[in-house]
Amino acid sequence: MSPELTGALGLVALVILLVLRVPVAFSMFAVGFVGVWSLGSLSSATSLLASETFTLSSSAELVVVPLFILMGNIATVTGLSRKLYDAAYAIVGQVRGGLASATVVGCGGFAALCGSSVASALTMGKVSLAEMERFSYSPRLSTGSVAAGGTLGILIPPSTGFVVYAILTQQSIGRLFLAGVLPGILLSLLFILLITIVCTFRPSMGPAGPSTTMSEKVGALVGALPIILIILITIGGIYGGIFSPVEAAAVGAALVILSGLISRTLSLGDFWIAVRDSVTTTATVMLILIAAHLLNPFLALSHIPQLVGDFLTGLDVGPYGVLALILLCYIVLGCFLEGFAMLVLTMPIFFPVITQLGFDPIWFGVLVVLSLEMGLISPPVGVNCFIVKSVAPNVKLSDVFVGVLPFWAMMVVALVLLIMFPQIALFLPDSMIG
Amino acid sequence: MTLLQKVVDGLIRLSTAFGAAALVLVALNILTDVIGRLFGAPLAGAQDISQMLMVLIVFGGMALCDRHGGHVSMDVFEPWFPKRMNAWLDAISALIGAVIFAGIAWTVYESSKLSLMLNLATNIIQLPKAYFQWALSAFAALTAVSMLLRSIRLALAPADEAPEHTEEVL
Numbered sequence: 001m002s003p004e005l006t007g008a009l010g011l012v013a014l015v016i017l018l019v020l021r022v023p024v025a026f027s028m029f030a031v032g033f034v035g036v037w038s039l040g041s042l043s044s045a046t047s048l049l050a051s052e053t054f055t056l057s058s059s060a061e062l063v064v065v066p067l068f069i070l071m072g073n074i075a076t077v078t079g080l081s082r083k084l085y086d087a088a089y090a091i092v093g094q095v096r097g098g099l100a101s102a103t104v105v106g107c108g109g110f111a112a113l114c115g116s117s118v119a120s121a122l123t124m125g126k127v128s129l130a131e132m133e134r135f136s137y138s139p140r141l142s143t144g145s146v147a148a149g150g151t152l153g154i155l156i157p158p159s160t161g162f163v164v165y166a167i168l169t170q171q172s173i174g175r176l177f178l179a180g181v182l183p184g185i186l187l188s189l190l191f192i193l194l195i196t197i198v199c200t201f202r203p204s205m206g207p208a209g210p211s212t213t214m215s216e217k218v219g220a221l222v223g224a225l226p227i228i229l230i231i232l233i234t235i236g237g238i239y240g241g242i243f244s245p246v247e248a249a250a251v252g253a254a255l256v257i258l259s260g261l262i263s264r265t266l267s268l269g270d271f272w273i274a275v276r277d278s279v280t281t282t283a284t285v286m287l288i289l290i291a292a293h294l295l296n297p298f299l300a301l302s303h304i305p306q307l308v309g310d311f312l313t314g315l316d317v318g319p320y321g322v323l324a325l326i327l328l329c330y331i332v333l334g335c336f337l338e339g340f341a342m343l344v345l346t347m348p349i350f351f352p353v354i355t356q357l358g359f360d361p362i363w364f365g366v367l368v369v370l371s372l373e374m375g376l377i378s379p380p381v382g383v384n385c386f387i388v389k390s391v392a393p394n395v396k397l398s399d400v401f402v403g404v405l406p407f408w409a410m411m412v413v414a415l416v417l418l419i420m421f422p423q424i425a426l427f428l429p430d431s432m433i434g
Numbered sequence: 435m436t437l438l439q440k441v442v443d444g445l446i447r448l449s450t451a452f453g454a455a456a457l458v459l460v461a462l463n464i465l466t467d468v469i470g471r472l473f474g475a476p477l478a479g480a481q482d483i484s485q486m487l488m489v490l491i492v493f494g495g496m497a498l499c500d501r502h503g504g505h506v507s508m509d510v511f512e513p514w515f516p517k518r519m520n521a522w523l524d525a526i527s528a529l530i531g532a533v534i535f536a537g538i539a540w541t542v543y544e545s546s547k548l549s550l551m552l553n554l555a556t557n558i559i560q561l562p563k564a565y566f567q568w569a570l571s572a573f574a575a576l577t578a579v580s581m582l583l584r585s586i587r588l589a590l591a592p593a594d595e596a597p598e599h600t601e602e603v604l
Contacts (some may be wrong), residue, residue, distance in 0.1 A: 021512060021520070022527045023505035029534045050541035054567060057492045058485045063464075066457050066491050243468065246484070250464035272454070279453040279495030282506045286492045338506050381510055 003039055010035045014295075014345075025342040028291035036299030052293040057286065060246070061166075064173060066282040067245075067249030068158040071234075071256050072114025073274035078260035081123040084109040087224035089131070089209070090217040097199030097206035099135060100190045102146040107149030108188045111156035112231045113256070114161070118378050121384045125148050125375025127218065131209075137283050140204040141198065141393040147384040148410075150190060151373035156184035157235060158249065160231060160285065161369045164340065167289060168347045171361050173245045175429040179362050181235075182424050183370065190410040198406065226263075230255045239432055264432040265401075269345055273347075285340070290362035294345040299327025309353040319357040320419070323364075326350050327371055327415065334375020340384070366425040367418060374411045377404040401433025442580050446497040449573050453494020456487040463487070479559030486556065489566045493573035497580045500531065525588035528581045535578035543571040 010031050017027035056062065075081065088105035092098045107124045114120060125146040132142035154161035157177035166173040196275050199206040212220075233283040234252035237243035243251060260266025299305055309348075312322045329350075354364045376384045385400045392400075418424055460483075467480035477483075499505065507527070512520060546567035548554075554563045 018508045019511055020526075021507050021509060021523050022530060023507040025505055026527065026530050026534055030530060033537070046537075046541045046544075049537060050545040053538050053542055054489070054545065054570060055561075057570060059488065059564065060481050060485050061561075063460060063484045063488050066488075067461060067464075070457060070461065108589050211488045247464055247468050250461045251468060254465050275454040275457055276450060276495075279450060279457055279491055280499040280502060280504050282457075282491055283453075283493070283499035284496040284506060287496070287499075288506065312454070336510055339507060341508070381508075386576055 002204055002301045003142070004307060006035065007036055007299060007304040009300065010298060011304065018337075020199070021267070024293040024338070025287040028288070028295040028344070032291065032294035032296075032298045032378065033378050036294070036301065039298065039301040041080055048275070048294060048297060051105045053290050056083075056290045056293055059167075060285070061173065062163070062289075064158070064246045064249045065160065065285055066161055066278055067246065068115045068160070068163075068341040069281050069285075070275065070278040071158075071249060071253040072119050073203070073278050074253065074260060074266065074271070075110070075113045075227075076119055076123050076257045077270040077274050078256070078263070078265040080113065080256070080259070081110050082127050082219075083224045084227055085124065085127045086220045089262040090212050090220035094211040095140070095175060095196075096203055096208050099128065099132045099137060099209055100141055100199075100206055103132070103142075104149040104152075104191045105146045105197070107146070107183065108156055109150050109227065109231070111153040111184070112158075112235055113227065113252070115158045115160040116155060117151045117153035117373070117384060118387055119151035119252060120402050121146055121387045122391065124150060125388050129388075129392050132206075133392075135207055135209050136204075137207070138403075139398050140315055140403035141195070141205045142403075143385075143388045143392055143400040144405075144407055145191070145195060146398060147377050147382070147388045147404045148407030149188075149431075150384045151376045151411075152184055152188060154368055155180050155187060155366075155373055157181065157238075158245070158252075159369065161376065162365065163341065164285070165347070165365045167369060168344060169351050169361055171365060175362050175433055176365050177235070177238055178429040178432060179366050179425045180369065181428055183418055186417065186424060187370075187373075189410065190414055191407060194406055194410050218394070226259045230259065241432075242288070259426050266308055285338045288340065288344055292348075295345075296348045303351050305349045308349050309356055312353050313356060319359070322353065322357060323359065323367075323419070326353070327367060328395065330368060330371035331374055331378070334371060334426075335378045336381060337375070339372035339375045339379065342375065343368065358428060360422065362429055363418075363422045363425050370411060370415055370418065374408060374415075377408055436501045439583055442576070443584060445576050446501060446580060449494045449496075449576055450498045451494075451572075452569075453491050454491035456494060458493065460484050461485045463521055479556070479561075482556035482558050482561050486561050486563075489570050490573075492502035493577075494569050496535075496573055497577040500577060500581055500584075501529075507533070525585045528585035528588060532578045532585060535574045535581060539571045539574035539578060542567050542574065546571065 014027055014031045033045050036048055085106040088102035092101045103124055105121050110120050129142055157180050159180055162176040162180060163173055166176050234248045238245055238248045376382055379401050389397050389400050463483050467477040470476045542566055546564040549564040555561055
């Protein structure tokens with residue numbers, strides 16, 4: 001049997017296992033191991049299993065994963081999200097649609113503490129949805145802003161999506177983090193613009209909240225000051241070249257813990273839950289990464305990435321046409337596959353094509369992560385929509401999905417802007433790292 | 435079976451505690467290094483320590499991750515399958531997982547013999563890699579046993595077991 005046919009059968013087996021609900025990591029392990037065995041030998045498959053498992057598990061770069069997850073988990077249990085929301089609310093809450101805009105700002109701020117979109121949507125949803133309901137906001141606008149705002153978690157650094165992309169494609173985590181900042185801000189502004197336009201033409205969807213006095217504004221900002229300082233120190237430390245991403249993650253985690261202890265919002269029980277959850281989430285992420293490193297050699301041996309690359313580059317659509325096709329694949333796959341799994345499954349196939357076409361891998365990373373964000377709110381598996389639904393049980397799921405549609409369209413706008421102006425993503429890494 | 439399950443549950447709690455302690459130690463280790471560097475005295479071998487503790491973090495929490503249904507799977511088609519079929523698929527998935535983790539435990543243990551023979555160690559402070567490979571093997575074996583027990587339990591009472599949730603990581 002030719003390597004190409006073996007590779008194709010392997011991919012078919014992978015799809016069957018995924019459809020049969022075998023966990024993504026297990027499916028990749030099984031197909032990768034059997035594939036390397038069939039195209040190489042049993043001893044090469046067992047050696048690969050042992051070496052990749054230990055090498056990935058003891059990777060110095062990947063220490064960033066559990067530490068940033070810990071930072072986000074501690075921030076969640078200590079209620080830092082509430083303070084972020086209060087500060088954003090104090091500034092923009094009194095204008096039409098202000099509460100929804102404050103939610104987006106709060107999500108963006110929380111995203112800078114935590115690399116998870118789901119955590120952002122969940123924590124900010126708990127804080128903001130009740131407030132928006134109290135002020136008679138349209139359920140579609142309120143749930144849409146939380147679900148879409150939550151997706152900023154994987155674009156604004158620190159981002160688990162960027163770490164995984166960096167490891168899979170051997171790019172710099174620091175450069176990717178820098179590259180995510182301006183697109184994250186751009187997307188937040190697009191969301192706010194959308195909310196403002198909607199509420200201008202249909203004021204009943206997002207009435208203005210009560211105005212706050214200057215002292216209330218100052219009080220809310222002072223309350224959020226520790227979080228703003230932590231974000232400035234950790235993320236600013238990476239940008240300033242003071243910390244590596246791993247060091248920034250450790251410093252950030254320590255500062256969040258310190259903040260929780262000083263404000264007496266972190267009990268021993270909460271601390272244990274946050275650490276335990278960080279360890280188990282790390283296990284989830286790392287197992288998929290290890291499995292990807294077993295599947296990739298199989299795909300390489302079978303020449304599948306080369307075949308797909310030859311096919312795509314052979315199409316008479318030009319480099320940007322190929323890029324559009326790849327991004328379209330991500331958007332369609334995002335409707336069915338969990339984003340993280342989609343990243344590890346497709347990167348070995350698409351990444352060589354992108355580099356062959358001469359596109360910047362850091363810029364492509366931002367486009368891919370933005371596409372993953374779209375998947376997080378695309379039916380039928382838009383996880384953030386389900387998360388929001390769980391926090392707002394009185395709102396119909398169909399309303400949540402309708403509510404996110406305009407935000408999804410804004411993501412398309414952001415994607416187009418990023419393709420037209422790659423400097424939005426590349427300006428910071430190019431100017432600060434070179 | 436119940437006694438074995440209790441023993442396994444206890445060991446899972448212990449392995450998670452190891453993983454959690456390792457995570458706290460990694461944070462302290464890097465923090466000490468960063469503060470030390472400010473005063474011109476960075477911690478020697480901080481990266482070595484972090485790298486080896488990372489092994490405990492990743493595999494220490496693996497069994498609990500599985501117990502909490504933390505492995506990402508594609509659930510789009512779940513509502514289309516009959517309940518009994520879903521229960522059997524869960525049992526088969528757990529069995530596949532048990533085989534994979536048993537394979538990891540065995541291959542990494544075999545690899546540790548080579549590490550021991552060649553005295554493989556970390557770069558700066560020469561932490562022996564074999565010790566951490568043993569830990570990885572032990573945690574992986576525990577995960578394999580836990581998954582095997584779950585698979586048997588699901589196979590014996592497939593219709594009564596509720597499908598486990600999937601954890602989202604992004």
